[in-house]
Amino acid sequence: MVVLGGGVGGVATANRLRRRLASRHRVVLINREPDFSFAASYLWVMAGSRTARQVTRPLRHLERRGIDVVIGAVDAIDPVRRVVSVDGKAIEADHLVVALGADYATDAVEGLSEYGETFATLAGAEGLSRSVRSLATGRVLIVTAAPLYRCPAAPYESALLIDAALQRTGVRAHVEVAVHSAEPAPMGVAGANVSAAVTSMLADRSIDYRPSHQITRVEPGRAEFADGEVEPFDLLVYMPGIRPPHVVAQSPLATPSGWVDVDRATLATSFPNVHAIGDNTQIPLSIGKPLPRAGVFAHAQGLVVADNIASAIDGRSASARFDGHGGCFIETGFAKAGYGSGNFFAEPSPQVDIRPPSRRTHLGKVAFELTVMRRWL
Ligand SMILES: Cc1cc2nc3c(=O)[nH]c(=O)nc-3n(C[C@H](O)[C@H](O)[C@H](O)COP(=O)(O)OP(=O)(O)OC[C@H]3O[C@@H](n4cnc5c(N)ncnc54)[C@H](O)[C@@H]3O)c2cc1C
Incomplete structure (x- = not known):
């Protein structure tokens, strides 16, 4: 199992795969930088309520959980043979999950x-x-x-x-x-x-x-x-x-827009045993706009993909689905946040409600941060 990208989506996928698969299966995560940092907390760093250190973890921590970590730049992706090149060295995968985010x-x-x-x-x-x-x-x-x-x-x-x-x-x-x-x-x-x-x-x-x-x-x-x-x-x-990551846009995975097209429920690409999740995908909604690039979606999609890969390997039906539910916190300061959440896949348009700012909702975002920083890393 090879996961490209050690952001929110890739880290959730690798952890879930490790938990679901027997130890004879290798789970490898590849990322360019040695550290994971939680972008959803950057605004707290800006506001002075977090330090950079508090929102950063070495990806090598994943090795304590039995995940192999390769630090290097993915410079080519061959989704037909499921081979990726990392700093010029080939790595093969039975299952490949592409979670390389977006470039600025x-x-x-x-x-x-x-x-x-x-x-x-x-x-x-x-x-x-x-x-x-x-x-x-x-x-x-x-x-x-x-x-x-x-x-x-x-x-x-x-x-x-x-x-x-x-x-x-x-x-x-x-x-x-x-x-x-x-x-x-x-x-x-x-x-x-x-x-x-x-x-x-x-x-x-x-x-x-x-x-x-x-x-x-x-x-x-x-x-x-x-x-x-x-x-x-x-x-x-x-x-x-944002624009698609260069290596994704150059690969056969990309549509003419440069983003990866996936089945929105399973995150499967058109290549067998190759999935893509998170910011490097483009999932069109009924209103003509794409699903927002958000960590909550990358995270949820990663869990769906990992569960389905594990089920397929165990010979069970791959029934996990990403259903478009999720939400965005809106931090307003003074330890309060609003929350816009609902079903982004609803027809004819997303059904999203907004909760007014409260301390409780702010704590919900703190809980999301804790899940990623403590549970996964
Ligand atoms: C300021 C800010 C605030 C945000 N707040 C929220 C929020 O409150 N809630 C929320 O849900 N989302 C939030 N987001 C969005 C969220 O951070 C992203 O949607 C999320 O990180 C996407 O996860 P991902 O795994 O798809 O990509 P990423 O987290 O971007 O991970 C991609 C990884 O791939 C690596 N990579 C890229 N190219 C290569 C390569 N060629 N070789 C090797 N590695 C490579 C990158 O270094 C990176 O580690 C925020 C974003 C920003 C910028």
């Missing part, structure tokens, strides 16, 4: 990474924590650099958490906070009710919101938009767009 398309907007800061990487979140703490006056401009990005809630949570941090340091009255999004509404895939609820959370905190405003170019202190408008900033915070 930061270069799509000129000047964005030079003059902006992002919470989408661990190093970026640490840097932003310092930048937010040092603000005493001025304007924070938060942008989504493209309509498609990981975790639809994250940019909006970042605005609420930055607002909370500025309130805590007593400077909020002197710092303007604005969000300009490339997409027409917050969390649009979850429906109009969720979008309206998030928009009103921003308004309640005096965060100016401008939808359908595509950033095109950045210079020191000024951001240009597709409609020709220019917005000033003292601190530019961005959520980068």
Whole structure:
């Protein structure tokens, strides 16, 4: 069993396979970096409520559970023969699970990474924590650099958490906070009710919101938009767009879009005994948008795939199904979170409700973090 990618999806898959399979079956996990870090906690790192160390674990910890860990870059995937090349060395698999996530398309907007800061990487979140703490006056401009990005809630949570941090340091009255999004509404895939609820959370905190405003170019202190408008900033915070991982896009697994097409219930690709889960898949929904890239989905899909592989090996029917249920936490600061959850596979459109911010829901996100960081690693 070979799992490509040691993110949320890959780590859940490898653990579940190890638990379900007899010890004569090898489970191998391959990842480029030696450490796992939990992206869903990066905003807490930005807000100062987690350190980078608290949200990071060595992937080698998996070896204590009987999972073989290979640290290296996957540079080619042959799904027909189920052979992958890792730093030029071939590794064969009876079953292959592709969970390589998504690459950031930061270069799509000129000047964005030079003059902006992002919470989408661990190093970026640490840097932003310092930048937010040092603000005493001025304007924070938060942008989504493209309509498609990981975790639809994250940019909006970042605005609420930055607002909370500025309130805590007593400077909020002197710092303007604005969000300009490339997409027409917050969390649009979850429906109009969720979008309206998030928009009103921003308004309640005096965060100016401008939808359908595509950033095109950045210079020191000024951001240009597709409609020709220019917005000033003292601190530019961005959520980068995404593109398929290069090695996936170059492989026969990819559709012309570069993403992997899968059976949405079983995550099977068109190649026997090859599955793909998480951010590197593109699962279209009835409304024409894809299933959001979220760790909760990558995690749930990984468990389905592992259960079905184990059942097939044991000669039982592979009956586990991913049913499109799941949700996104919306951290609002002050140890509270809202939760947009429901059935994303519902017809004719996803049926998603939003729970208002509460301490209990915030603790739900803490529990998700604990599951991944303690149970799996
Ligand atoms: C700021 C932020 C906040 C978020 N908050 C939430 C949240 O609250 N809830 C939620 O559900 N989701 C959240 N997400 C989204 C979530 O993190 C992703 O959807 C999730 O990590 C996807 O899991 P994955 O296993 O598909 O990919 P990833 O977790 O990205 O893992 C992919 C792995 O593959 C490795 N890799 C890539 N290419 C190669 C290669 N060529 N060779 C070897 N290894 C390679 C990568 O290094 C990585 O370790 C958030 C994301 C961000 C950025």
